[in-house]
Amino acid sequence: MWTHAPWQRRFLPHPLAPQERLRAYATWCNAVEGNTTFYAVPARDTVETWALQTDPEFRFVLKLPKSITHERRLGDVGAEVRTFLGAIEPLGPRAHALWIQLPAAFAPADVEVLAGFLRRLPPSYRYAVEVRHRAFFEDGRSARLLERALASVGAEWIPFDTTTLFQSPPTTDMERDAWTKKPRVARRTVALTDRPIVRYLGRDSTDETIEGWRGWVGRVAEWLREGRSPTVFIHTPDNADALLLARRFHDDVRARLPEVEPLPEPARAPAEPPTLF
Known part of the structure; x- marks a missing residue:
């Protein structure tokens, strides 16, 4: 988001070198949604520049790649998860939470798959899950099912x-x-x-x-x-x-x-x- 075109020249100094753009954004807000990681795993040296441009207290909420959440639906994704975690390692404490956004088709019947996936993730990161299936918001039993799965590993519901x-x-x-x-x-x-x-x-x-x-x-x-x-x-x-x-x-x-x-x-x-x- 820190390169959002309508903000350039209006709010943020422009032009800026790529390694300075996040630094300027971080004077406006102390957190950012890492939505681009949904589409592609960033290069490790790119992530290193993100760390250099921000204080350790700055918060990245980074979305897991769609290959993990939408294409493979959390199944047999160990290699993809390791690649992603390796790429974002330079952020250190700035990786406030890893954001698991699930497709609208992810239903209460799929919660056990999510629970198993969360249990296999390294405990060194915090995790937050976003669901979009309406049953989780309209049916109390479905909501409690998801809450129990998240609470068992200390994950948040976004x-x-x-x-x-x-x-x-x-x-x-x-x-x-x-x-x-x-x-x-x-x-x-x-x-x-x-x-x-x-x-x-x-x-x-x-x-x-x-x-x-x-x-x-x-x-x-x-x-x-x-x-x-x-x-x-x-x-x-x-x-x-x-x-x-x-x-x-x-x-x-x-x-x-x-x-x-x-x-x-x-x-x-x-x-x-x-x-x-």
Whole structure:
């Protein structure tokens, strides 16, 4: 996400050398979703540059490759897992959690496969699972089945909250596209571990996005009071203002809990020079 085109020159200095782009992003936010690892395992030397650009406290939530989760459906993937873990090793403590996003076809009947897969993973990493099958959100027995499987290995359940997106018909092209691709499931606000992770998708309207996250502000403040360390990712269909919105969410939480540390002063894009015409 730190190379998201609409942010360049508007929020982030541009042009920047590849080995400086994440460093600039890390002045805006202290965590990032590693979505590109879903499509390809990064080269180890690329990951080394990520580590060099970030403090040890910076959080990467890295998605397992689709070859593991979607193509082989967690079966006979030992070699692929070892390759992935070898590639991300340079991140050290920055690898906050490994994100196992499962396809919508992954149903309650498949939970035992997931449980076996999680038991075979090395305990040196934390794991967080995102499911999209509606039964997990509509059937209490299915939800408890998954919770037990995750709790047995200390894994978290990542909620992807799209309720704000689907609360009214789309009004922009990007919202219409999101309506066709994003899961329509109930909001889930339960944490299983001391490191809950939330993915929130709002609207292209800033006001609607902020209104939709108000419940999350209270929940995150509650988790912090309990001694948990949550990570929250803020999205909109176009993500054009996601950096500003993420910082606004952080400010809203700090308004409830002033002891929460502020985010760093961001490295902004320089103002456009004046012209004669």
